Amino acid sequence: MAPKYKAPRGTQDVLPEVSWRWQRVEAAFRDICRRYGYREIRTPILEDTELFVRGVGDGTELVSKQMYTFPDRSGRSLTLRAEGTAPVVRSVLEHNLAAQGQLQKLYYIAPIFRYERPQAGRYRQHTQLGVEAIGAPGPDIDAEIIALFQDFLDAIGLEGAVAHLSSIGCPECRPTFQQALRKFFEPVIAEMCDFCQARYETNPLRILDCKAPRDVELREGAPSALDHLCDDCRQHFDGVKAALDALSVAYEVDPTIVRGLDYYTRTAFEVVHPSLGAKDVIMGGGRYDGLAEMLGGPPTTGIGFGSGLERLLLVLEQAGGTGSQPVRKPLDVYVAAASLEARQPAFLLAGELRRTSVSAEVDYTKRSLKAQMKEAARLGARLVALLGEDELKAEAVTVRDMESGEQLSIPRTEAVQYLAARSAANAEVQE
Numbered sequence: 001m002a003p004k005y006k007a008p009r010g011t012q013d014v015l016p017e018v019s020w021r022w023q024r025v026e027a028a029f030r031d032i033c034r035r036y037g038y039r040e041i042r043t044p045i046l047e048d049t050e051l052f053v054r055g056v057g058d059g060t061e062l063v064s065k066q067m068y069t070f071p072d073r074s075g076r077s078l079t080l081r082a083e084g085t086a087p088v089v090r091s092v093l094e095h096n097l098a099a100q101g102q103l104q105k106l107y108y109i110a111p112i113f114r115y116e117r118p119q120a121g122r123y124r125q126h127t128q129l130g131v132e133a134i135g136a137p138g139p140d141i142d143a144e145i146i147a148l149f150q151d152f153l154d155a156i157g158l159e160g161a162v163a164h165l166s167s168i169g170c171p172e173c174r175p176t177f178q179q180a181l182r183k184f185f186e187p188v189i190a191e192m193c194d195f196c197q198a199r200y201e202t203n204p205l206r207i208l209d210c211k212a213p214r215d216v217e218l219r220e221g222a223p224s225a226l227d228h229l230c231d232d233c234r235q236h237f238d239g240v241k242a243a244l245d246a247l248s249v250a251y252e253v254d255p256t257i258v259r260g261l262d263y264y265t266r267t268a269f270e271v272v273h274p275s276l277g278a279k280d281v282i283m284g285g286g287r288y289d290g291l292a293e294m295l296g297g298p299p300t301t302g303i304g305f306g307s308g309l310e311r312l313l314l315v316l317e318q319a320g321g322t323g324s325q326p327v328r329k330p331l332d333v334y335v336a337a338a339s340l341e342a343r344q345p346a347f348l349l350a351g352e353l354r355r356t357s358v359s360a361e362v363d364y365t366k367r368s369l370k371a372q373m374k375e376a377a378r379l380g381a382r383l384v385a386l387l388g389e390d391e392l393k394a395e396a397v398t399v400r401d402m403e404s405g406e407q408l409s410i411p412r413t414e415a416v417q418y419l420a421a422r423s424a425a426n427a428e429v430q431e
């Protein structure tokens with residue numbers, strides 16, 4: 001019979017056979033964050049819809065087409081976490097964490113929900129690894145978080161990734177750049193898509209974000225933000241490059257990186273890996289000095305990145321894997337019951353063993369002793385503690401070494417201590 005229910009389209013179960021890969025990558029990320037002084041923040045999986053409309057930008061594809069938005073039972077509009085930064089900035093503002101210019105270095109590992117066409121490494125629920133440094137104007141911190149990601153890739157053994165770096169300027173210098181863009185697009189804007197035409201006057205930077213193939217062709221040779229930076233932005237950009245050089249982090253200057261929303265400023269970067277082909281971005285980030293104000297807070301600088309864990313795992317696998325599966329520690333003790341009366345005492349002995357940190361297993365399905373011994377072997381138990389009619393009468397436990405076959409009787413009162421000592425000795429030999 002085919003199962004009636006499946007995980008929703010675009011989502012996946014992470015089964016025990018592969019969850020160790022996730023744990024390994026997550027542990028490496030947590031460790032690198034710890035070294036760089038980033039502390040974990042956990043925000044709700046739900047936010048007010050308005051947070052994303054303001055914090056991501058009205059008129060973006062994400063807000064208009066991809067959010068999981070619904071009214072709750074009181075009619076409030078809520079949205080499943082649609083991106084990582086806005087909730088973190090919301091939380092920092094709500095709890096006044098960045099008051100008096102205090103720098104907040106935060107990281108998160110959290111699911112993100114987007115209604116997109118499912119494809120390899122892209123899910124409607126995906127997991128994002130992210131950091132946000134809030135309250136640091138840069139440029140050192142900009143370079144540092146790129147270095148952090150590079151160290152993380154080194155820690156998980158992924159080679160061949162390249163950081164692409166640009167600056168998109170600030171509200172000071174952006175008008176000149178926008179003017180240059182309008183001038184460039186003026187002769188062709190009539191041939192471009194409705195989206196681009198609508199943004200020609202208000203925000204021509206967004207034209208650089210358009211994915212329509214014809215428009216991608218038409219913007220060949222468009223002016224670069226890097227040629228229109230004001231002195232402060234130029235200095236900031238030079239500072240980021242100098243710090244990256246000092247940290248020996250390789251990067252390519254890439255003026256095609258764009259962030260079309262007003263609150264993005266200066267540093268923008270992506271890390272790409274060739275194994276994913278054209279859609280090769282494994283991390284994207286940048287500075288968002290205008291976001292806190294956009295969300296109703298005081299002016300607060302910020303920079304961060306996000307990296308999709310599923311895509312990282314896909315790239316890792318293509319590039320040689322997450323290493324070998326950790327060897328599962330063998331079971332210390334299987335407690336077998338030879339009679340119906342011994343089942344309860346066996347259950348209790350297993351419980352006592354577990355409380356002394358010994359791993360213990362017991363039969364739950366009233367199997368025969370023979371079947372229990374088979375199960376003990378299947379689980380790789382080092383010792384079997386046998387309880388039957390004779391043992392109960394003698395207030396003893398028969399302990400069998402599964403490797404040597406050697407068997408001896410231990411008083412029940414000493415059994416836990418004895419089994420714990422034997423298990424500890426076994427673990428030592430194994431290591």
Ligand SMILES: [Zn+2]
Pocket residue numbers: 169170171172173174229230231232233234
């Ligand atoms: Zn500027």
Ligand SMILES: [Zn+2]
Pocket residue numbers: 192193194195196197207210211212215
């Ligand atoms: Zn377009």
